[in-house]
Amino acid sequence: MSVELGFAETPEGPLTADKFPSKVGGIPAWLNPEFILPVEKVRCGVCEKPMILLLQLYTPEDEPPEAFHRMVYIFICSIGACHKTSWQKRSQLPKDNPYWNPSKVDDSNQPITTHHAAHQCVVCGLHGSKTCGKCKAINYCSREHQTSHWTIGQHKLHCGATDLSAEAVAKGIKLCRNAVLFPEYEIVSESETLPDSKEQDTLTEGSSLNNSQALVPVGDEVYENSNVDVDEAFLKFQKRISFQPDQVVRYARLEYNENTDPLWISDYGKPTADDLPPCEHCGQQRTFEFQILSTLLNHLNIDNTRTDSLDWGSLLVYTCKANCHVLKKVFVSEIIWRQDFSEEGLNFGHGKLEA
Numbered sequence: 282m283s284v285e286l287g288f289a290e291t292p293e294g295p296l297t298a299d300k301f302p303s304k305v306g307g308i309p310a311w312l313n314p315e316f317i318l319p320v321e322k323v324r325c326g327v328c329e330k331p332m333i334l335l336l337q338l339y340t341p342e343d344e345p346p347e348a349f350h351r352m353v354y355i356f357i358c359s360i361g362a363c364h365k366t367s368w369q370k371r372s373q374l375p376k377d378n379p380y381w382n383p384s385k386v387d388d389s390n391q392p393i394t395t396h397h398a399a400h401q402c403v404v405c406g407l408h409g410s411k412t413c414g415k416c417k418a419i420n421y422c423s424r425e426h427q428t429s430h431w432t433i434g435q436h437k438l439h440c441g442a443t444d445l446s447a448e449a450v451a452k453g454i455k456l457c458r459n460a461v462l463f464p465e466y467e468i469v470s471e472s473e474t475l476p477d478s479k480e481q482d483t484l485t486e487g488s489s490l491n492n493s494q495a496l497v498p499v500g501d502e503v504y505e506n507s508n509v510d511v512d513e514a515f516l517k518f519q520k521r522i523s524f525q526p527d528q529v530v531r532y533a534r535l536e537y538n539e540n541t542d543p544l545w546i547s548d549y550g551k552p553t554a555d556d557l558p559p560c561e562h563c564g565q566q567r568t569f570e571f572q573i574l575s576t577l578l579n580h581l582n583i584d585n586t587r588t589d590s591l592d593w594g595s596l597l598v599y600t601c602k603a604n605c606h607v608l609k610k611v612f613v614s615e616i617i618w619r620q621d622f623s624e625e626g627l628n629f630g631h632g633k634l635e636a
């Protein structure tokens with residue numbers, strides 16, 4: 282089974298919508314600038330704050346024609362504690378953690394004219410249905426982001442000023458985005474390459490990871506753990522990742538007629554058929570499309586000293602296999618499944634995957 286790997290790299294230029302970027306963080310680059318998501322669709326189900334873009338993947342498909350341009354957006358709440366509450370139930374999270382799948386054709390393949398473009402929140406890029414009441418010049422998705430822009434973004438100093446430089450405005454926006462959003466990276470893809478099996482064996486011989494003797498870093502301690510029944514799936518995972526340890530995304534839907542399994546990080550916490558209901562629009566099966574690895578957490582400027590910091594083992598994205606096109610619906614919710622490293626086996630912190 283072949284997989285396309287994604288790596289997070291510093292962008293060489295702005296990752297704007299006309300480039301159909303696959304990217305981590307920053308504001309969303311909307312496939313359709315006329316219909317962009319309102320904040321009501323991406324409020325956290327726990328704290329009710331606006332969620333922010335974790336990543337978007339440009340994943341065009343041949344069939345149906347509506348999927349010629351296809352973008353998958355993943356929004357999450359940046360507060361780890363919210364996920365501890367909602368994700369620990371191991372239920373699907375179509376509402377709290379939606380994954381949006383707009384299938385929009387642009388026959389001419391021309392950028393859509395921008396005079397139809399919807400107003401965007403100056404902070405997060407969601408639909409900006411509110412305006413600054415004083416200057417009427419700035420749009421916001423929500424009170425929360427208006428407040429951030431007013432304080433962190435220094436709009437309280439800039440609002441209504443006539444002699445303001447464009448640089449000062451841009452600087453305010455940048456400060457604000459740095460505080461609210463995940464840092465932006467381009468996702469650069471590359472086919473997975475694995476050494477042939479002989480080489481793989483030699484590579485694992487020197488490794489301390491086997492069933493009888495595993496190095497198990499838990500928190501700050503590193504101790505030898507010989508009694509623990511190490512999760513087989515984790516060992517496989519660890520080995521597979523070790524060949525390209527910087528990968529952050531594994532994209533599996535390369536052969537349309539083949540269903541590829543995720544690279545499980547544990548034998549526990551796999552979704553059952555009940556957890557993956559068929560597409561609510563066309564009734565077709567949802568299948569595994571790609572997974573986001575915990576290595577991505579290293580790029581998100583997360584404060585790991587907090588016990589409630591954002592964390593996951595692997596995020597698995599399941600989507601409608603038919604790429605169904607829903608009339609008048611630019612965005613369709615799909616399913617994201619969180620799998621954690623098993624507690625019994627190995628509890629590798631996300632900073633330690635290189636090990």
Ligand SMILES: [Zn+2]
Binds near residue numbers: 327363
């Ligand atoms: Zn939240």
Ligand SMILES: [Zn+2]
Binds near residue numbers: 405407422
């Ligand atoms: Zn906003």
Ligand SMILES: [Zn+2]
Binds near residue numbers: 413414415417419440
């Ligand atoms: Zn203003």
Ligand SMILES: [Zn+2]
Binds near residue numbers: 561603
């Ligand atoms: Zn469907």
